[in-house]
Every structure is written in structure tokens, then in C-alpha cells.
Amino acid sequence: MSEGMSEADLLKWFTSKRSTVEDLLRHRFFYKPSFDIYGGVSGLYDYGPPGCALKREIEDLWRRHFILEEDMLELSGTNLTPEIVLEASGHVAKFSDFMVRDTITDRCYRADKYLIENMDKLLKKAEVTAEQHEEFERVKSKADTYTPQELHSIFQKYNILSEENNPLSYPEPFNLMFATSIGPSGKHRGFLRPETAQGIFVNFKNLYDFNRNRLPFAAAQIGLGFRNEISPRDGLLRVREFTMAEIEHFVNPNAKDHSKFANVAGLQVPLYSQEQQEILGGHLLMTIGEAVDRKIINNQTLGYYMARTYLFLVECGVRKDAIRFRQHMKDEMAHYAADCWDAEILSSYDWVECVGIADRSCYDLTRHAEKSKKNLQAAEKYETPKIVEFIDMKPNKGAIAKVYKQKTQDILTYLAELPEASKAVICKDLEENKEISITINENNYVLNQTMIAPVNSKKTINQEVFYPSVIEPSFGIGRIIYSVLEHSYREREGLQEARHFLCLSPSVAPIKCCVLPLSKNDLFDSSVAQLKENIKRKGLSCEVDSSSSTIGKRYARCDEVGIPFAITVDFQTTSDNTVTLREAKGMTQVRMPLLDVAKIIRKLVDKTVTWENIAGRYPSFSANTN
Amino acid sequence: MSEGMSEADLLKWFTSKRSTVEDLLRHRFFYKPSFDIYGGVSGLYDYGPPGCALKREIEDLWRRHFILEEDMLELSGTNLTPEIVLEASGHVAKFSDFMVRDTITDRCYRADKYLIENMDKLLKKAEVTAEQHEEFERVKSKADTYTPQELHSIFQKYNILSEENNPLSYPEPFNLMFATSIGPSGKHRGFLRPETAQGIFVNFKNLYDFNRNRLPFAAAQIGLGFRNEISPRDGLLRVREFTMAEIEHFVNPNAKDHSKFANVAGLQVPLYSQEQQEILGGHLLMTIGEAVDRKIINNQTLGYYMARTYLFLVECGVRKDAIRFRQHMKDEMAHYAADCWDAEILSSYDWVECVGIADRSCYDLTRHAEKSKKNLQAAEKYETPKIVEFIDMKPNKGAIAKVYKQKTQDILTYLAELPEASKAVICKDLEENKEISITINENNYVLNQTMIAPVNSKKTINQEVFYPSVIEPSFGIGRIIYSVLEHSYREREGLQEARHFLCLSPSVAPIKCCVLPLSKNDLFDSSVAQLKENIKRKGLSCEVDSSSSTIGKRYARCDEVGIPFAITVDFQTTSDNTVTLREAKGMTQVRMPLLDVAKIIRKLVDKTVTWENIAGRYPSFSANTN
Incomplete structure (x- = not known):
């Protein structure tokens, strides 16, 4: 899988490998369906040890990249939310999808997604004319904008039935929030938050005070969101409980320039603007500076976050040629939004929104001020x-x-x-x-x-x-994790047996290294123990694989779970206290003193040295063990 | 507040300072009631920037201290849990508190806590005899073991009324789980998990496979728990949504020795055993080794985790003289439990359970195996x-x-x-x-x-x-955070104005340092910017306070929020590029090259050097600015 692949070829490759990748991820317990001994619950997944560690690394990276770097105010609010807050935000009235039911079995389908699936089926038929092709594609692209009446006529027109071939009901809205009751009286309705953003908005005044009444400032929150999806599919990409990372950047509506904009103005990013979508073109590479100058992107702050988002995704391990920023069309955007761009990532599930970056104007603060009768305005001295x-x-x-x-x-x-x-x-x-x-x-x-x-x-x-305006970058962490995993999947070529591996960046890899005694022998025990101790002291996760498999098999096992470095203790270690250090990506090895290893791996993980630096500094080592 | 205070004096000190401490924590936004613009929801709190950072530091410390150090398998499961799982665990049937209602206003009280409050009122009356004193204390200590009938008679006997002086209803059980419905049909009942433990038990087979079918192993999870408390009070100590950190250590029931027990056997810990409670004595200092030898603690694994818990709490900043391990009495323990100890911490709320460490035998796995009809046994080759x-x-x-x-x-x-x-x-x-x-x-x-x-x-x-036995250490992170904050509160003596501060360990402090230009002057800007950049590059959080307050006032503001180090840029900096570094705890300052600062603070935070080392290496600096 080379860097120069076309979008179509890339999608084909992802699609051809999906089942292999997902098997690998389940098998090595990156994630599995929750409660699988009870048959599972659709839309719920548990992260096992490698998935959990990868999730934590990506969250930590996000925290460093955004919160630390931009001096954001981090908040941790509750998931339980009283009804009044979500009435103010509009979620009680409007946070719903249209649903159709099988009139015989009562099985429920999300209308827009089911329509898309059915259009895809029609598109695959041999006898489709060019005209029909265009029609089906248009219906697909508009699926989430139709009214119930429109949906109903379209379902009738194409005679769409349930998967069991039964008639479907008229589309009805289904509110996607999980409802519960707070307190013993049964009188106080609450919901699990559908997004973390509202917890920031209701704290605006507290945060503004904390920031000594200065604007602009950004608050951030990493936490859970819950959506009672009608018919969750697509693995980690459409789930009922998920981790989000959201930023609310509060700014004077008349001063949306960003003080650090010059730092990113020259960065080229793939933009799929309203105009390009209208002419059915592809996305174009353009610098953020040019896009803001030409008013394609509404303002500097929005552009700044798009650039920072792009850099973050690449740092996580998302392929550069599988990212694009898609602008919301006018009829797709909320009425109050000034501009909105989704960072979409290409995977076997096609282009999927993983980050939304919206200028929400002063909508949210105004709503909460009205509902709570509290003053949520800011003041700026001239x-x-x-x-x-x-x-x-x-x-x-x-x-x-x-x-x-x-x-x-x-x-x-x-x-x-x-x-x-x-x-x-x-x-x-x-x-x-x-x-x-x-x-x-x-x-x-x-x-x-x-x-x-x-x-x-x-x-x-x-x-x-x-009322300050709000620029909101909102990240779906699970979707990013899945994209990183699918993008990091590689197959070794030129080896006797086909071997696959995950090529994860050392900074996000769930386990940083593995210590391998060459064979079962008590002679190696003390060196293995010492290495493990030293590595842990550097705050690095480390596995020991002293099973009886061949060293080659054990390297393969490390590679499969994305461990970037392996240290082998062998007979030479017992005489000169040196070990081999192997990098998974290129399968090259160097020989170095045991005492250097922990420090070197720490530096490789922190990216203060590269593998090339190390390979230049220590003698290379070759043994036919890969 | 010196180290040698008696328990009674310590409690008196905590109690006398509670409102000051809680005001400080609210004022500086460590935490505040959630949704306060809407009047708040009792039992829900949001962590603001310093509280959120402190929480993260304590979670990270927990992860290093337990997960990394002990090679545990970390898991991240869902909060949404289908009913069948919690039927198996017994929560649907039994996870309830007894509740009494005001028969006029319908206001609800948790029966045992309300009984304790009323006994406390009686105890404070002047005319209490020694005999009555003992009686009231006995009722208090048994409050959570009474049946509804017993509670009812006791409420009658002491004529306990509601706070509005109305009659109370007969006690009824109230299930503490938040119920919801999963999926669009309305037919699948679910709950928010009351603990993270069940998410580990249902994954036992996956984890056992992951560990290549070897025992013992431990799995861990940091995540949320939800309890619909009847009448939450006590600030962060009794809330409806909270962060837990739980370990499930799976072990052969016939082999509960621990391979690293020797490392902790000599550690003295305060034990409040069943026997000491029966004779109404206090807790005793004893080594973990002796307690296990004498069968006071049931087994080595349990003892090992008690020792590691003690070390963790002390590392967080909990006072050694305000920790004790209280053993559950026989009638208090679940029927299946082999032994159970709570790590209790003394604060203004008296001794409060912050960690529970239980040997749950094979109860949970057996229940899930029966309910799911899956094999959840382990096998060990002889x-x-x-x-x-x-x-x-x-x-x-x-x-x-x-x-x-x-x-x-x-x-x-x-x-x-x-x-x-x-x-x-x-x-x-x-x-x-x-x-x-x-x-x-x-x-x-x-x-x-x-x-x-x-x-x-x-x-x-x-x-x-x-079926493996399970040893379960379960940590309430919010309770530990509150204890650390209350214990870290100090007042400066001998200064003109009374000044309070939080003496937090640099390793957990929410903000590691503050950069202060001596006065408003453009001359200082580049040094301030360079310091901030260097400090961030080391992954450290840093504030800049360039407000016009005096340097002394700004130091005080840093101290109040627990920032351990402050760097001052002054006129000398502009000529020789040195700055002063001040440690909050002792208010001493040294002069050092600007370029050394970030590296030194990193080492102080990582505890690879002490302040005493630094004070010995650099010239001290004195200015009348504290």
C-alpha cells in the first residue's frame, strides 16, 4: 500500500482488508462487543488492553496538542443532565432521527441510512442507466435532509420493504437521547448527555470568571456522549456510547481573527468546499491562509482550528491522503451557524465525519441565558x-x-x-x-x-x-481510533508466509516495547527483569514474551498488535550485557548496551530522536529471525 | 497543623476549616455544583480547570502505581448495561437503600443516614447520660444493618420526624440504579452501571485468553459509576455520578499467596480489625506481614493490595495519620466474601470509606456463568x-x-x-x-x-x-480528591495578613508552575514567552500571571490554588538571563539561569530531585515579596 494511491484504489484496498483487520482487532482484544457472553448489545463495545491503551494515548496527545498548547480551560462535567438544559439547547425538541418500522415484526430502521443502503443495492444492479445512476446518487446525498413526507414518497416510489420483505411504517421522529429519572421522587426527568458541549456552555460564566473576564478563551472537555441509535452498524463508527473531545472557543463576534493564525496560514489542507460539492468535483489542496482570504473559510479562528485538527489527525497516524474537510451545504447547516466543516476520514466505510468544526455564533449562550434568566454576556473595555x-x-x-x-x-x-x-x-x-x-x-x-x-x-x-460567538471543534475519538487502526494495517511482502502488522507511531502505540529472551533459559532471567524494571521506571508500557515460540513467531506477534520496538536478550547478553533492539516498521536491528535501552526507547517515543539516529549510532545486528 | 496531632484534634481542625476550604475550592473552581445557572442538581458536581487537572494527575498516578507497576490488563467498558447483567450480579434485586418519606411533603430521606443524623443531635444534648451515650453510639454504628422493621421501631422509639416535623413513612427499599431503555423498541431495559466491576467480570474469558490462559492476573478499569442517591449531601463524598478505579485480581482459590508479598511485608499500616471494633478500641499499627501471619488479614494477596493502597494514598497527599483500614464486621460482609477491609480517610466528614478491598471468592464469575450458560472457569496444569x-x-x-x-x-x-x-x-x-x-x-x-x-x-x-477467586480493590476517586484537598489546606503563620494555601505534592498539583513578570513592562515579554514555551515543551502545565497586582499578591494567588513553583522575571533577567524560582511550600527562592528552569521543574515534578537538592545547587535569593 503505497503513498501514491488514488482515492478509488485506497478505498478498494481498505474494503478488501476490512474483515481481516476487524478479525485481528477482535482477536487481539483491541475491542469486542460489550457483554458478549450475553449475546452483546448492538452499538456497545468494550476496549480491551491494547485498545484501551491506544485510546488513552490518543486522548493524551489531544490534551497536549490542544489543551496544553493553546492554554485551554479543561472541564469535566456530568453525563446526567436535567431536562431543562436540553430543552434550552434544543435537544429535547429536535435531537431525533426518522425511523421506519417493519409493520409485521416491529423491527426498526433509521430511515435515511436504510434509504442509502437500498440506493446502494440499486446502484449495483447491472441494468442501471447513466440517468438512473445520477438519480440514485442524488437521493443518497440528500437522504438526511428529507422531510417525513418526502421520505415516505421515496420509499413508496422505489417500493422499499423491510429486510424481511414486509411493508414499512410512515417515518416518525425518534429522539436519540437516553432518558432516566434523577432522584427518588420520579418527578425529575434527566438524560444522558448527547454531547459534552452543553456542560461547557452552562459553565460559561464560571469559566469567564476563572479567566479573569478576558476573551477570547477556549474551554475543552474529554468525556462520554450517548446516542440511542436506531439501528447501530458500522462497528466503532456508529455506537450508542462514545468518547468525545470538544472545544468551545469563545470570542467577540467582531474579532474572529486568531493571534496564532500566521503559524498555520501556509499549511496546505484538502478542502471540499460547498462550491466543489455543487459542481460534483473533488476536494482541492489549498493553504488555510488562501482559503480564509478568499472567504471560503469564514474566519481565521475557524481556519486555525481546521489546521490544528489536520496536524493532530496526521500525528495520530491518519493517512494524509485519506483526510478531507467537507464544508456543510447551506441547507445542511443549522440556521444559526456561520460556517461548518467536517474533517472526514476515508476508510472501508467510505468518507466518515470524524471531527466537526463549526462557528455556532452566539446561539447556545443566548438560549441558556433566556432559559435560565442569567446573564451570560461578556464585556470588553474599549x-x-x-x-x-x-x-x-x-x-x-x-x-x-x-x-x-x-x-x-x-x-x-x-x-x-x-x-x-x-x-x-x-x-x-x-x-x-x-x-x-x-x-x-x-x-x-x-x-x-x-x-x-x-x-x-x-x-x-x-x-x-x-454574547460571545462560539467556534466548536468536536472530535469523535472512537472514529479516529478506528481510522488509525485501519490505516496502520500493513502486509509484509516478500516473506515466505503472509504476515500482517499494525504500523502505529511509537507515540500512540498501546504497548511501547516487548522484551524477548532468545529461548527458555534461566540465564536470561536477570537481564529480562532488569530491562523490564528500567523500562517501567521511564513510564513506558512493556510486555515480556518468554513463551516457547520461535523468536520469529514472537516478533510477528508483537508486530500484529503494533508494538514498535522489541528487545532480545541472548547468550551474548550474559557475557557483554548488550542486547538487540528491533524496530517493527523496518525490521532492522541494532546492538546496544542493556543500560541504554530504556532511555533510548523513551526518546523514540517522545520523538526527540528518530530510528535513523539510533541506527547510525549503534552497530546494526542481523540474525535470520524476522 | 503539625504531624503529631491526636485524632480528635485533627478532626476538630478539619471541621473548623471546612467552610473556608470549600469556599476556596468553589471560588477557584476546583469544582462547583453542576448546572448552577439552573439552580443545580443535588449530588452532581463539575470539575473546573484545577479540579479536572488534579483528577487527571491522580488517575495517572493510579495507573502508574497499579496498572503499569503490576502489569494489569486495563479495560474500558460501557456505562450502559443491559438488565440481564445486573440481574446476574444481584444489583436488580438488592442494590437499594431504605428510604423514608415525609408523609405530608413527600420529601425523601435515606433511612440509615437520617437515623445517624438524629442520633448525632441527641448526642449533642447536654443531659445525655453515659448509658444513653453508649446506646446512641451503638444505634449509629448499626444504622446500615437494620431491617425495615427494626428501622421503623427505632424511628418510633426516638420519635424521629422529618425536618419539617412531619410523620415519616414506613421504610421501603429504593433501588439506586438509574434505569433507561436501550434501542428504539422500548423493550430492552438497561441501567447505568453502579460499579465498573461487572464490566470486567463479563469479560473474564476474553481477558483470560488475552493473558494466554495464565493465572493469577489482574484487570483494572477507571471509569464512571452511577448511584441514584436518595438525598445526596456531603459535597464530593456522596454523589450520584462519580469516577471509580477498580481492580479485579483473579487467582486460584487455593493459591492466594502473592509473588511480591515480601516487598511489602515490613510495611506498618493502621489496622482497625473486627476484634478492635468489638472491644471499642482504636486502630493499631501493625506490619502487613504480621497481620497476614496472625490471620487478621485473610491472605497475602489481600494484604499486598492493602499495602499498595496505603502507599498510593500517601503518594497522593493523604495524611498518614488520617488513614485506617477498617475490617468489615461479620454481619456487615456479603455472605460470599472471605474478608473485606475499607481504607477510611479522616476529614471534616469523619472517617469515610474511600477504598474497599474485598476477597469476593468466586461469587461473581459463578453468577455470570449460571446466567449466561457460558464456561467462566479457569484451568491450571499440575x-x-x-x-x-x-x-x-x-x-x-x-x-x-x-x-x-x-x-x-x-x-x-x-x-x-x-x-x-x-x-x-x-x-x-x-x-x-x-x-x-x-x-x-x-x-x-x-x-x-x-x-x-x-x-x-x-x-x-x-x-x-x-472458578477463580477475585480480590477486588475499589477506589472512589472523588472521595480521595476531596480528602487530599482538605488535608493539603494550610495557613501561613507569622505573616501580617492571614494567608491560606494548598500544599499539594508537585506530582499531583494541577498546575505545575506560574511565570510572573515582576511588573508590567515590555522588556519582560520575550523572557516570559521563552519560559512558557520551554515549560510546555517538557509537557508541564504553566500559567502566566502578568496582572498588575503586586508580586506578593500574585504569589498568594498561586499558593491558594496549589501551584508548587513560581518563576519571576525581573530586571536582572534582561541583563544576565537568570530568573528566580520559588517553592510555595517553604517560600524559599533560588536564582538560576532561565534555560535551566523547565528541566529542573520537570525533575522536581518527577521527584528525581528534591527542592533541597536545588536549594543546595543554586544561590538563594531573597526579596521581601512573599
Whole structure:
């Protein structure tokens, strides 16, 4: 599998290897269906030791790449969420998919996905005309935008039945949140959060205070999300419980430039813009700087996060030629969103959204402010105060008192407390009608131009008060993990037996190294123990494989689970205290003092040296053991 | 607050400072009630930036201390759990607390906790006799063991009413699990897991395979648990959603010695045994080795984990004089448990269970094997095969055929397939009664001593097949975090204004250091930026405080949030590129080259050097700024 493959060839390769890869991942317990002894529950998966370690490494990398690097405020909120929060966010009313039921068996299908599957079946038929082909593709691409009525007509038109060939029901919305009840009374409805974002929004004021009332700032959260998918399929890609990593970057809506934008402006990324989608083209390589200049990407902050996301995905081990940023079409985007791009990754499941990067404007904070009746605005001092002109009202106390006597004070107070906008209206009214009428405590008073006069006035404003806009990069960790695993799958060529392996970057590999005594022999025990101890002291995970298999078989076993380095203790070790260090990717070996090993592996994992550096520094070692 | 305080004085100190500490923690956003803009939800808390970082550090420490050090298999299972799993574990039937309701307002109370609160009120009354004192204390200590009938009589006896002085209902069980429905049909009931343990038990076979069918091994999981507490109080100590870290150590029930026991046998730990509790004594210091020898602790593996738990808690920052291991009383322990100890920590909430360490025997695996009809046993090869004598049965085909003709083959097959134990019973029967009777397909056959004869036989057994026992250390991470925070609270003495601070160990401190320019001056910008960059490159969290407060006020702000090190950039920096490094604990400062700082802090955090080493190596610096 070379770097220069076309998109179609890459997809073909992924597809041809999917079952082999998934077997390997299950067999080596990267993940398995949860509760498999009870038959499993669809859409739920458990990560076993290598999967769990890989997940942790990717989360740690994310934390370093975003939170540490960008000084973000990390938060850890609860999954249990009271109903009112999700009413405010719109999830109670709208977080649903359309579902059709088999009218005989009651089996449920997610309407849009089932429609796509059926279109795919039609597309595979031999007799499809060019015209039909285009029609089926169009239906597929619009599947998630149809109304229930439209879905129903399309299902009728193509006579789509259930998998058991029974009629399907009219599409109905199914809310995807898991509901529960909080507390013993049964009266307080709650849900498992469908995203971590709301936990950040409801904490906006706390975070803003924590940041000493400065903008912009970003808050981040790594945690679980839950979606009661109607018919989960596609392995790790569509599950009911998943890990997300979300960033909410709060910014003045009039100042979406990013202070570090220059650092990424020159980075070329694959953009699949609205325009390219409309003309049915492919994605184009373009620098982030050019895309923002040309207004293809709405603003610098959005562009900055797209660039950082691209770098993160590549660092995780996603193939560069299998990433693209797809812009949401206008009819696909939420009404409040200023712009939205999905980082999609190509795998055997085709292009799949793994990260969403959206400019959500001030929608979420406004909603929560309305619902909670709390002030969720920010304020920014102007560098130089602004002087604003406005029309004020000057009352003539004597003239008012002449007519209204002891009520004068009531009138003066009333006028003084009028908001600015009302004063402007009254002044205009007065000019047009020569007099105005006001009501205080159910008494009417008529005031004429002698009693009040408009005055042009000025005032100084020191700060702007506003709802911050939110730029939200949202990562599906499980989807990234699956993509990395599928992309890291390799087959060795030119060996007697076909051997597959996972070529994972040492920084994310679940197990960093394996210690192998050449054969079963007590002579090796102390060196093995010492190596293991030294490696652990460096905070590195390490396996020992002292089984009786040949050294070649044991190397193969390490390679299969993505262990980048293997150390072999042999008879020479017992005399000169040197060992061999093998890199899985290139299967090359060097000989080095046992005492150097832990330090060197630490550096290789931290990327402060490369394997090439090491291979240049120590003598190479060859034995026919690979 | 010195190291030599008595338990009573320590409790008094914690209690007197609780509101100050909790205010500080809320104010600096270690944690706050979740959804506070909506009035909050009791029992739910969000961790803000420092709390979130502290939590992560403690989890990372746990991972290194247990998973990495002990080669455990880490797992990450789902929170959503189908009903059948929790039926098998007994949670559906029994995971409940007794609840009493205010019969007027419907407000709910957890019966045992409410009883304890009421006993505490009685104990505080002036006129309490010594006899009453003992009685109230006894009721308190047994509160969670009473049946509903007993609770009811006690509530009647002391005339306990609701907080609004209304009568209370008869106690009823309330199941503490959050229920939900998995999938669109509404037919599949599920729960949020009440503990992470079941996710490991249902994976036993997968993990055992992964470990190449060897025992003992331990699996571990860090994740969420959910309990729908009836009336959560006590801040972080009794919440509805919490992080747990659990270990399930699977071991042959006949081989509970631990290979690394010698490493911890000499460690003295505070044990509050059944015996000490019965005689109303205090806890005693004893070595783990002696406690296991004297059978106070049931076995080496249990003792090993108690020792490792003690070391972990101390490493986190829990005071040594505020830890004890309390053994469960016989009537408190589950019927299947061989032994159980809670690591309790003293805080302003008195002694609170933070870790439970139980020998659960083979209960869980047996239950899941029965319910799932899957084989969850382990097998261990004997070092030398065992030869076992048994009584076999030799049928005389001719003699049988004489009587039973064409039925002979049925009889021979039936006899051959009898289990070993049945053969022994039949042979004994035959010897006593000279004949036996068997039933095959509703036909009776009488067989005499001519037809079958007992034979002494031998066979070789290569392996033992058994359900492994499970030793389970289970950690409540939130409770440990709260204890660490309360224990780390200090007040500076001898300063003009009272100043409090958190004395956190650098290895767990949420933010490792703060960079402070002496005053607002562009001259300092490049040094500040360079320091920040270098520190981040070492993977360390770092704040910059360039606000206009005095340097002393800014040090105080760092101290309050537990930042162990502060670096000050001053005018001297601009000429010789040196800075001051200050340690919060002792408020001492040294002067060092700017380029050394990041490396030194990394080492201090990793504990490869001590502050004393650093203070010896660099010139001390004094300025009246603390």
C-alpha cells in the first residue's frame, strides 16, 4: 500500500482488508462487543488492553496538542443532565432521527441510512442507466435532509420493504437521547448527555470568571456522549456510547481573527468546499491562509482550528491522503451557524465525519441565558472610550409644577428613569404633536414643549457588552481510533508466509516495547527483569514474551498488535550485557548496551530522536529471525 | 497543623476549616455544583480547570502505581448495561437503600443516614447520660444493618420526624440504579452501571485468553459509576455520578499467596480489625506481614493490595495519620466474601470509606456463568500430573444379554455414560443389596453382581478446573480528591495578613508552575514567552500571571490554588538571563539561569530531585515579596 494511491484504489484496498483487520482487532482484544457472553448489545463495545491503551494515548496527545498548547480551560462535567438544559439547547425538541418500522415484526430502521443502503443495492444492479445512476446518487446525498413526507414518497416510489420483505411504517421522529429519572421522587426527568458541549456552555460564566473576564478563551472537555441509535452498524463508527473531545472557543463576534493564525496560514489542507460539492468535483489542496482570504473559510479562528485538527489527525497516524474537510451545504447547516466543516476520514466505510468544526455564533449562550434568566454576556473595555451622541430630555420643573403641583416630583422621577430609546421616541412625538401624554399610577399627564425640551447630548461608553460567538471543534475519538487502526494495517511482502502488522507511531502505540529472551533459559532471567524494571521506571508500557515460540513467531506477534520496538536478550547478553533492539516498521536491528535501552526507547517515543539516529549510532545486528 | 496531632484534634481542625476550604475550592473552581445557572442538581458536581487537572494527575498516578507497576490488563467498558447483567450480579434485586418519606411533603430521606443524623443531635444534648451515650453510639454504628422493621421501631422509639416535623413513612427499599431503555423498541431495559466491576467480570474469558490462559492476573478499569442517591449531601463524598478505579485480581482459590508479598511485608499500616471494633478500641499499627501471619488479614494477596493502597494514598497527599483500614464486621460482609477491609480517610466528614478491598471468592464469575450458560472457569496444569484412584464398573455383557436380550446395548451405553460419582454410588448399593435397579426410557432393569462388578481403577489428571477467586480493590476517586484537598489546606503563620494555601505534592498539583513578570513592562515579554514555551515543551502545565497586582499578591494567588513553583522575571533577567524560582511550600527562592528552569521543574515534578537538592545547587535569593 503505497503513498501514491488514488482515492478509488485506497478505498478498494481498505474494503478488501476490512474483515481481516476487524478479525485481528477482535482477536487481539483491541475491542469486542460489550457483554458478549450475553449475546452483546448492538452499538456497545468494550476496549480491551491494547485498545484501551491506544485510546488513552490518543486522548493524551489531544490534551497536549490542544489543551496544553493553546492554554485551554479543561472541564469535566456530568453525563446526567436535567431536562431543562436540553430543552434550552434544543435537544429535547429536535435531537431525533426518522425511523421506519417493519409493520409485521416491529423491527426498526433509521430511515435515511436504510434509504442509502437500498440506493446502494440499486446502484449495483447491472441494468442501471447513466440517468438512473445520477438519480440514485442524488437521493443518497440528500437522504438526511428529507422531510417525513418526502421520505415516505421515496420509499413508496422505489417500493422499499423491510429486510424481511414486509411493508414499512410512515417515518416518525425518534429522539436519540437516553432518558432516566434523577432522584427518588420520579418527578425529575434527566438524560444522558448527547454531547459534552452543553456542560461547557452552562459553565460559561464560571469559566469567564476563572479567566479573569478576558476573551477570547477556549474551554475543552474529554468525556462520554450517548446516542440511542436506531439501528447501530458500522462497528466503532456508529455506537450508542462514545468518547468525545470538544472545544468551545469563545470570542467577540467582531474579532474572529486568531493571534496564532500566521503559524498555520501556509499549511496546505484538502478542502471540499460547498462550491466543489455543487459542481460534483473533488476536494482541492489549498493553504488555510488562501482559503480564509478568499472567504471560503469564514474566519481565521475557524481556519486555525481546521489546521490544528489536520496536524493532530496526521500525528495520530491518519493517512494524509485519506483526510478531507467537507464544508456543510447551506441547507445542511443549522440556521444559526456561520460556517461548518467536517474533517472526514476515508476508510472501508467510505468518507466518515470524524471531527466537526463549526462557528455556532452566539446561539447556545443566548438560549441558556433566556432559559435560565442569567446573564451570560461578556464585556470588553474599549481601548479608547467611545463618545456616543443621543437625544436627552430636559424637563422644566417650574412649568410642570405650575400645572401639576404636588405631582411634579412623580413626573420628574418618571422622566428621569425612562430608557434612552423611549426618550428618543418621546422627543420625536413632542416635535410632531407639540405635546405628549404619559401615564403614572393610572393618572394621565399631558406635557407640552414648555415643560420638556429635547437636548442633544453625549456620553462616554467604556465597554461593549455582547454574547460571545462560539467556534466548536468536536472530535469523535472512537472514529479516529478506528481510522488509525485501519490505516496502520500493513502486509509484509516478500516473506515466505503472509504476515500482517499494525504500523502505529511509537507515540500512540498501546504497548511501547516487548522484551524477548532468545529461548527458555534461566540465564536470561536477570537481564529480562532488569530491562523490564528500567523500562517501567521511564513510564513506558512493556510486555515480556518468554513463551516457547520461535523468536520469529514472537516478533510477528508483537508486530500484529503494533508494538514498535522489541528487545532480545541472548547468550551474548550474559557475557557483554548488550542486547538487540528491533524496530517493527523496518525490521532492522541494532546492538546496544542493556543500560541504554530504556532511555533510548523513551526518546523514540517522545520523538526527540528518530530510528535513523539510533541506527547510525549503534552497530546494526542481523540474525535470520524476522 | 503539625504531624503529631491526636485524632480528635485533627478532626476538630478539619471541621473548623471546612467552610473556608470549600469556599476556596468553589471560588477557584476546583469544582462547583453542576448546572448552577439552573439552580443545580443535588449530588452532581463539575470539575473546573484545577479540579479536572488534579483528577487527571491522580488517575495517572493510579495507573502508574497499579496498572503499569503490576502489569494489569486495563479495560474500558460501557456505562450502559443491559438488565440481564445486573440481574446476574444481584444489583436488580438488592442494590437499594431504605428510604423514608415525609408523609405530608413527600420529601425523601435515606433511612440509615437520617437515623445517624438524629442520633448525632441527641448526642449533642447536654443531659445525655453515659448509658444513653453508649446506646446512641451503638444505634449509629448499626444504622446500615437494620431491617425495615427494626428501622421503623427505632424511628418510633426516638420519635424521629422529618425536618419539617412531619410523620415519616414506613421504610421501603429504593433501588439506586438509574434505569433507561436501550434501542428504539422500548423493550430492552438497561441501567447505568453502579460499579465498573461487572464490566470486567463479563469479560473474564476474553481477558483470560488475552493473558494466554495464565493465572493469577489482574484487570483494572477507571471509569464512571452511577448511584441514584436518595438525598445526596456531603459535597464530593456522596454523589450520584462519580469516577471509580477498580481492580479485579483473579487467582486460584487455593493459591492466594502473592509473588511480591515480601516487598511489602515490613510495611506498618493502621489496622482497625473486627476484634478492635468489638472491644471499642482504636486502630493499631501493625506490619502487613504480621497481620497476614496472625490471620487478621485473610491472605497475602489481600494484604499486598492493602499495602499498595496505603502507599498510593500517601503518594497522593493523604495524611498518614488520617488513614485506617477498617475490617468489615461479620454481619456487615456479603455472605460470599472471605474478608473485606475499607481504607477510611479522616476529614471534616469523619472517617469515610474511600477504598474497599474485598476477597469476593468466586461469587461473581459463578453468577455470570449460571446466567449466561457460558464456561467462566479457569484451568491450571499440575506440575506433575495427579494419579487418582476411583471405583469403576465392569459390565458382563454375556450375563446381561442372557436376561435382557436386544436391550443389552441400551444398558451398556447407559452404564458407560454414568458420571464417576454415580458409578461409585451404584457400586456401593450393589455391595449392600446384591442388586440394583435402573430406569432407561421408562423401562426398569434389575442388575445383579454377576452382571456388573466393581473394579478399583486409576486415572491421570493433568489439570485442575475451577472458578477463580477475585480480590477486588475499589477506589472512589472523588472521595480521595476531596480528602487530599482538605488535608493539603494550610495557613501561613507569622505573616501580617492571614494567608491560606494548598500544599499539594508537585506530582499531583494541577498546575505545575506560574511565570510572573515582576511588573508590567515590555522588556519582560520575550523572557516570559521563552519560559512558557520551554515549560510546555517538557509537557508541564504553566500559567502566566502578568496582572498588575503586586508580586506578593500574585504569589498568594498561586499558593491558594496549589501551584508548587513560581518563576519571576525581573530586571536582572534582561541583563544576565537568570530568573528566580520559588517553592510555595517553604517560600524559599533560588536564582538560576532561565534555560535551566523547565528541566529542573520537570525533575522536581518527577521527584528525581528534591527542592533541597536545588536549594543546595543554586544561590538563594531573597526579596521581601512573599
